[in-house]
Amino acid sequence: xxxxxVYTNEGGNIANVFFMNAVTTGLESGEISWVEKxxxxxxxxxxxxxxxxxxxxCMANLSYFKKEYDSSIxxxxxxxxxxxxxxxxxxxxxLKLYFDMNEIEPFLSHVDTYRHFMSGNRLVPEHLKVPVNNxxxxxxxxxxxxxxxxxxxxxxxxxxxxxxxxxxxxxxxPWLLKKIEEIEQYSI
Numbered sequence: 325x326x327x328x329x330v331y332t333n334e335g336g337n338i339a340n341v342f343f344m345n346a347v348t349t350g351l352e353s354g355e356i357s358w359v360e361k362x363x364x365x366x367x368x369x370x371x372x373x374x375x376x377x378x379x380x381x382c383m384a385n386l387s388y389f390k391k392e393y394d395s396s397i398x399x400x401x402x403x404x405x406x407x408x409x410x411x412x413x414x415x416x417x418x419l420k421l422y423f424d425m426n427e428i429e430p431f432l433s434h435v436d437t438y439r440h441f442m443s444g445n446r447l448v449p450e451h452l453k454v455p456v457n458n459x460x461x462x463x464x465x466x467x468x469x470x471x472x473x474x475x476x477x478x479x480x481x482x483x484x485x486x487x488x489x490x491x492x493x494x495x496x497x498p499w500l501l502k503k504i505e506e507i508e509q510y511s512i
Contacts, residue, residue, distance in 0.1 A: 338369045340378040341409065347382040351389045352498060359386055377405045381413060388417055393425050408447050412456065415441065419460070420499065423467055435464045458494045462487075466500065470507050481508055 350359040367379050384399035400414055415438050422431035438460050442453055469479035485504050
């Protein structure tokens with residue numbers, strides 16, 4: 325759609341969800357320079373009411389993928405919306421940040437608050453609760469295994485990898501598998 329220039333609405337704007345998805349897909353595909361160019365050139369086409377939050381989220385995500393974690397945290401802190409999709413995405417990026425920064429206390433605290441947010445928030449759509457909770461739980465298990473915390477000291481990473489691959493309802497599966505592979509490579 326981007327290559328064929330068929331992604332704007334009748335008003336010439338780009339939907340913020342499409343924009344964020346294009347950025348995320350580009351980053352997950354390793355196309356960092358394409359994403360930087362896309363944000364710089366197409367960001368002005370976002371609707372005024374959501375432009376700043378969308379750009380800050382995309383810059384936070386871009387910074388995360390570039391391993392510029394402090395910058396990512398600064399962009400996330402600038403987002404001020406009540407939109408549930410942003411809140412879920414922001415929490416997901418924070419979870420990844422604390423994981424990769426190997427910040428044990430912030431990570432564990434965030435897992436706890438993320439779980440409470442998911443269980444106690446009536447505004448979270450029901451169809452998202454299971455996949456997001458699965459993502460939180462798998463991320464937590466990988467983190468505990470990585471840091472040899474508790475019973476996860478001798479965790480069976482190949483079994484966890486199989487469990488993630490076989491899970492039918494899960495978000496961020498490629499990221500989770502990548503984190504297990506990183507631990508396996510480091511352990512060799």
